[in-house]
Amino acid sequence: MNKTNYILETKNLFKTFKGFVAVNDVNLKVEEGSIHALIGPNGAGKTTCFNLLTKFHIPSSGSILFKGSDITSLAPAQIANLGIIRSFQISAVFPHLSVLDNVRVALLKNLGIEFSFWRSSKSLNQLNDRAMELLGLVGLEQYADELTVNLPYGRKRVLEIATTLAMSPSLMLLDEPTQGMGHEDVMMVTDLIATVAKGRTVLMVEHNMKVVSTIANKITVLQRGAVLAEGSYSEVSKNPQVLEAYMGSSEEH
Structure with missing residues (x-):
């Protein structure tokens, strides 16, 4: 029985590839019913995290909990069957x-x-x-x-x-849903995600900071596989470490 309102948690999650640490001690908590964004510069480990959550990669160490139950050892089809x-x-x-x-x-x-x-x-x-x-x-x-x-x-x-x-789905993982879109389509899909998120939980990887600032309840920033910052958009956007990670550039994000 899950005693918290977190639908998904990772505890000390690591993934290494031939000595390269792609995911470094990530402790992620996704609140049920929220839109949670995973952001970070290219190569930050966002997609690897998604692959670990859906078991396309096996964690090197650490655990993944869904609704309070350990799902670390489950196969991809079993993960999908859970929702x-x-x-x-x-x-x-x-x-x-x-x-x-x-x-x-x-x-x-x-x-x-x-x-x-x-x-x-x-x-x-x-x-x-x-x-x-x-x-x-x-x-x-x-x-x-x-x-x-x-x-x-x-x-x-x-x-x-x-x-x-x-x-x-009870938990939707959206991997860069607005990638490659023009402004009009980006706004359409942003509105759509907000609509379909009602009654569900969404965890999304997204580069477009306009999208993230518009609909995300919570943001986790990754850099070099580790959590750099976490909080609301207003909190993380003012974080000096986050600004440095993005090299002060907002145009491409």
């Missing part, structure tokens, strides 16, 4: 399926049913209402019958969020 869903795990959308079919495939996975191209359309149709509900939530209902390959880049990333939601 810890990382966007790229199921967001490699099928470009030549329709937008609706992409969401239906994700819903099939969530029901524990393997997707088969010979599966009758009738069995897929039972998922239509929920799929359209998810598309409505992310503002893609008008694109339901469109081939995914024809979507603009920003809309494809929005579809990835819809397929992530189809997996019924």
Whole structure:
């Protein structure tokens, strides 16, 4: 039984690669129902942390707790079954399926049913209402019958969020959700994350400080694999060590 309001915790988490310390004694606490951002310069260890949390890498030492239970030894599929869903795990959308079919495939996975191209359309149709509900939530209902390959880049990333939601996550891990987007798409996805975060917990790696300052409740700053600072945006943005880590540059962030 979890006695705290932290849905995810890491304790003294380390990861080394052939002597290189990529994650260095990270103690992370993600509060349930919050949007928690993981930021830092390139090479700070953010993606490695995500890989450890979803067990694509095995920790060299330390532990990972989810809702108070130790999940350090679990396999990636077991992690996903707990409701810890990382966007790229199921967001490699099928470009030549329709937008609706992409969401239906994700819903099939969530029901524990393997997707088969010979599966009758009738069995897929039972998922239509929920799929359209998810598309409505992310503002893609008008694109339901469109081939995914024809979507603009920003809309494809929005579809990835819809397929992530189809997996019924209690903790969503979003790895740079606005990367490569223009200003308009960035604002659209920022608003969308704030919307879908209601009733869920979001842990996100994000370089865009405008996004982080707008929606993150708490920020953890990594540098060289270690936690450099933690707190609200107003707190970390004034931290001299954080400013030095980013070399005083705000334009690219």
